Amino acid sequence: MLSQAKAYIGWPCVLVMGCNLKDIAPAEQTNLKALAGKRVGIDAFLTAFQFLTTMRDRSPQGDGMPLRDANGNPVSHLMGFLHRTATLLSMGIKPVYVFDGTSPELKADEMAARRARREEAETVHTEALAAGDFALAQKMAARIMHYSPQMVEETQRLLDLMGVPWVTAAAEGEAQAAVMAAKGQLDVVATQDWDALLYGAPVLVRNLMDDGTKRYGRVVHAQSIGLEELLKTNDLSREQLVDLAIMIGTDYHPGIKGIGPKTGLKLIKKHGTLEAVCEAKEQEIPERLEEIRAIFHNHPAVEVEDEALVQGRVDRQGLIQFLQTERQFSQRRMDQAFEKLIESGYLREGGQTSLFSFDG
Numbered sequence: 001m002l003s004q005a006k007a008y009i010g011w012p013c014v015l016v017m018g019c020n021l022k023d024i025a026p027a028e029q030t031n032l033k034a035l036a037g038k039r040v041g042i043d044a045f046l047t048a049f050q051f052l053t054t055m056r057d058r059s060p061q062g063d064g065m066p067l068r069d070a071n072g073n074p075v076s077h078l079m080g081f082l083h084r085t086a087t088l089l090s091m092g093i094k095p096v097y098v099f100d101g102t103s104p105e106l107k108a109d110e111m112a113a114r115r116a117r118r119e120e121a122e123t124v125h126t127e128a129l130a131a132g133d134f135a136l137a138q139k140m141a142a143r144i145m146h147y148s149p150q151m152v153e154e155t156q157r158l159l160d161l162m163g164v165p166w167v168t169a170a171a172e173g174e175a176q177a178a179v180m181a182a183k184g185q186l187d188v189v190a191t192q193d194w195d196a197l198l199y200g201a202p203v204l205v206r207n208l209m210d211d212g213t214k215r216y217g218r219v220v221h222a223q224s225i226g227l228e229e230l231l232k233t234n235d236l237s238r239e240q241l242v243d244l245a246i247m248i249g250t251d252y253h254p255g256i257k258g259i260g261p262k263t264g265l266k267l268i269k270k271h272g273t274l275e276a277v278c279e280a281k282e283q284e285i286p287e288r289l290e291e292i293r294a295i296f297h298n299h300p301a302v303e304v305e306d307e308a309l310v311q312g313r314v315d316r317q318g319l320i321q322f323l324q325t326e327r328q329f330s331q332r333r334m335d336q337a338f339e340k341l342i343e344s345g346y347l348r349e350g351g352q353t354s355l356f357s358f359d360g
Contacts, residue, residue, distance in 0.1 A: 018174075018193045018194050018195030018198075018250060018251055019194055019195055019198065019245040019248050019249060019250045020194060020248070020261065021194040021197065021230075021245070021248075021261060022194070022261075023260070023261040023262055024230070024233075024234055024261050024262070024265055025194070025197070025225045025230050026225065026226075026229055026230060026233050027206075027223040027224065027225050028223065028224045028225075029221045029222070029223060029224075030205065030221075030222045030223065030224040031211055031212070031221065031222055032087070032088065032091040032093065032208075032211055032212075032222070033091060034224075035091070035093050035188065035205070035208075036091055036092035036093060037092055037093075037094075038093060038094065038187040038188055039094040039096060039185070039186050039187050039188075039309065040088070040093055040094065040095055040096065040186065040187065040188045040189075040190050040205070040208070041096050041097075041098050041176075041177030041180055041181060041186040041188065041189045041190065042095055042096065042097050042098065042177075042190045042191070042208070042209075043098060043173050043174045043177065043189075043190065043191030043192070043193060043196075044097040044098055044099045044100075044152075044155065044166065044173060045099065045100045045147055045173055046173075046174075046191055046192050046193060047080070047081070047084075047097070047209050048077050048080070048081075048147045048151065048152075048155065049145055049147060050080070050192075050209055050210070051076050051077050051079065051080025051081065052066050052074075052076050052077055052080075052145045052147065053142045053145055054076075054080075055067050055076035055079055055080060056076065056138070056141060056142070057138075058138055060134065061134050062134060062138060063125075063129055063134075063137055063138070063141060064125075064134075064137050064138030064139070064140070064141025064142065065141050066145070067079065069327045069328045070328050073327065074151065075327050075329075077147070077151050077154070077155055078154060078155070078158055078323065078327060078329075079329075079333070080209075081155055081158055081159070082158060082162075082319075082323065082329075082333075082337050083333075083336070083337065084209050085159070085162060085164055086162075086336075086337045086340035086341050086344075087340055089162075089164075089311075089340065089341060089344035089346060090340040090341070090343040090344045092344070094311055095164055095165075096164075096165045096166065096167065096177075096180075096186060096309050097155075097159060097164065097165075097166040097167070098166070098167050098168075098169055098173040098174070098176050098177045098180075099152060099156070099166060099167070099168045099169060099173055100168075100169055100171075100172060100173040101168055101169040101170045101171050101172075101173075101176070101302075102170075102171060103171065103172070104171050104172070104252070104295055104300075106252040106288065106291060106292060106295055107251050107252055110251045110252070117143070118143065118144050118146075121140045121143035121144045122140075122144045124136070124140045125137050125140035125141055125144055128140060157322065158319075158322065158323075160315075161314070161315045161318040161319045161322060162314055162315075162319070162341075163311055163312030163313045163314050163315070163346065164311065164312075165308055165309045165310065165311065165312070167180075167302065167304055167308075168302070169301065169302065170300040170301050170302045171299060171300050171301075172195075172199075172299065173191075174189065174191045174193045174195055174196040174199065174201075175195070175196070175199040175299040175301065176299075176301050176302065177189040177191070177196065177201065178196045178197075178199035178200050178201035178299070179199065179200065179299060179301040180301070180304060181200075181201050181202055181203070182200045182201070182202060185304065185306060185309060186309075187203070188203045188204075188205050188224075189201040189203065189204055189205070190204075190205045190206075190208040190209070191204070191206070192206055192207075195245075195250065195251070195296075197225065197227050197230060197241070198241065198242055198245050198250075198296045199296055199299050200227070200238070200296075200297075201227060202226065202227050202228070203224060203225070203226050203227070204224070204225045204226075204227070205222055205223065205224050205225075206222065206223045206225070207220050207221065207222045207223055208222050210222075234265060234269075235269060236265075236268070236269070238297075239293075239297075240268050240269075240272070240273075242293055242296045242297065243268055243273060243274035243277075243293075244261075244264045244265060244268045245296075246274055246286060246289070246292055246293070247259050247264040247267070247268070247274060247277065248260060248261055248264050250292070252292045252295060253286050253292055256277075256278075256281070256283055256286075267280070267281070274286070274289065275289075311346065313346070314341055314346045314347045316338065316347060319334070319337075320334065
């Protein structure tokens, strides 16, 4: 297997982010300050994977896996959520994390493909470690990250201690957030997944959790994409946008071979519907087309009371017990987080919770 390593290095990350609409989506650069006062629904799973794949053991003989505490427990997810959430709060943003529920049955093939890619990468990772090829092992580690149920529970415990609201979706997290945003419960949906627009999110913000950081030597900036502007710019209805996405390829259908965003846009504008495009191109109409359309237009979502989305109180002592005592977080890391929480007004200098109104 190691002899095939070069092929594996070229694999895309197991973490696929739905349909790529980059080529047709008008994006505007934004930043955290511009989102002050906004209630932002954040895709918790994609956010966790960002933390797990960036905060890893990259020492000379490191395995490339998430950072661990002295007892071997992964802590990268907790480090990331603590630091970034405290930063968002200090900027006046009102985060609401949305966790994935059960994946729709229509996504079974995509999930199976991801598992297969991960299992092959795990084999290469194991063999690379055994052979002492730590560089290859670290590259493979990014492809086998798993946000385990235990990590999810730990993240939710952390958010509870920070007073930050979270929701478990009925199915897809970004879809749940999109439904909530369309109802006016959220102002923005923050995810790397373009599918949030297909689910009806009025405003998608990408790179929120990376804004201001460096990637490949360049500073990353958050980007804002408005659904209405996207539709208007491309002269599309939302129904046509969904059909276009199905042509390009989504988690629920691999797409029509040879059709990318720009070609698909021309075809859907010329013919109007996916069925008409298939007829003109002499292609088979995708199986279960109406079900795929319905998953975007009427995605299952849990009902969330407005009161459940209000920022709560910060439990300073609880955070110290969980992170510093149980997970060996450094005093410096804790102090940095508390300084940001003090800036947000949710924590007083002396450690007492702020008395200001928590009306959200």
